[in-house]
Amino acid sequence: MADLEELYREIILDHYRNPRNRGELDPPAIRVEGFNPLCGDEIVLSLAVTDGVVTDVKVGGSGCSISTSSGSLMSAAVKGKTVDDVRELLATFKGMLSVGDEGEHDPSVEPTPVNLRSLGELAALQGVAKFPVRIKCATLSWNTLAQGLDEIAAD
């Protein structure tokens, strides 16, 4: 049960019950969809980037407590940050969950304590690393965000 309490920390349950930044943005913000084929979770991410800064993010779709809270925590964390900082945060977040370069679960991947501190509230999702099947739930919103940033960069 100790692991379960580590997985479902209070802050995660709070972001699940009251997700921040719910909804969609109007164009010119871009809209990206992400799917977790394993469990049927879907996320619809709206992303506004101006002059290399993420000015607004909204999250729609439906998912489990981990994917919903992760999307909520992510939206709060990236708003107002530069695209470069967001990409760095993404790398640190994946490191915390032991996700390797090819998206695979690799327990040898570990973040440094310094990087962990930089995650702030996102560190609440650290317990997910012990539940490999749920890692994809935690990374769904971030992968969708990365896809959105790539689309904007390609324009």
Added chain:
Amino acid sequence: MAAVTSLDVATIRKDFPLLAQVRDGKRITYLDSGASALPPHQVVAAMATYQETTHANVHRGVYATAERATHLYEQARIDVGRFIGAAKPASEIVFTKNCTEAFNLLAQSWGLANLGPNSAIVLTEMEHHANIVPWLQLQTRLGFEIRYLSVAEDRTLDLSNLDQLLDGAALLSVTATSNVLGTVNPIAELASAAHAAGALIAVDGAQAVPHASIDVSALDLDFLAFSPHKVYGPTGIGVLYAKAEHLDAMPPFLGGGGMIKDVRLDGFLAADGPQRFEAGTPPIAEAVGLSAALAYVSGLGLDAIHAHHRSLTTYALSAIASTFGDTVKVQGPADGPNRAGVLSLTVDGVHAHDIAQVLDTYGVCVRPGHHCAKPLMRRLGVNATARASFGIYNDRDDIDLLVEALQATVTMFA
């Protein structure tokens, strides 16, 4: 009619070493037989004996061991054919990689030869992706029409427009039992309606064959696919039954060794019978294991298994309703003879993944997700369910623990 004997679960459980394990101080309560049923010791032993004493490639060697391997493999085909009541058990059963490949074979062989831009087939909204995607793939090549029987509010098939949908259709392909809803479809009625309209009928028996006797001759089925590892057999093998008159006219799907009579540099002659569809070395040990699984199931008696699952289903539906009221919903038809032991649970405000995660801390194994039935999930208005499904080794204690674990889930997320 002979009295149906009940299953002696305590004795049965001794055949399943996995259930005797204790992990983190908890025993394993396996409620995921709808995804894959556990193989009993007898199946594992039959496969091991084959591997250790009789292993050889089939249909090749003339030495005694190879002949014995070929005999075991072909005997398994006959055992499967007899189990489902095939009129010609030696020539109407094709072994595939799994049930999904059986549907791909049906689509790419029978479908490619018999469908065209002006044809139509009928599926249902409650099909597993295995009975939708192969047809969608073929549709992009041939351009035929796919019509769907819808799921009614009571979670049975809406048959009010069946004749209309079958009008001019070449095939009705339908599941015997929904892997999400536990709905048992009226296959006999559907088969006669299809034939009356000049269509053939293919049945997905993945969920039905483990629990109920399906007699392809009595039901007059043209095709039946099922999944051996859901009948307490091994993974790595699937079954397609095709009535001989269809099978003999179907072109090969996969090409290579074993499926030919002759090969020249400019062409080939396909083999006759089921071998025409079994390119390459087939799943020999798995066929032997499947044979042992069917013997095991027959030994218990399908009627007894069916009665056991009915009794567990009634007990579980009633326990869940009386404990949770409307908080925990079971997606599917009300209890009754046409309600199988597949319980798709949803809880408002709690995702199926989270339900399954908390249940796991009690050692209760259920499957969360869309169960490879996304069109049905959309119809139900949910994105996932936590599915508990019963097997011959389950008893009321398992259901009591399920209810206790569900209670903890509801408390945690309330």
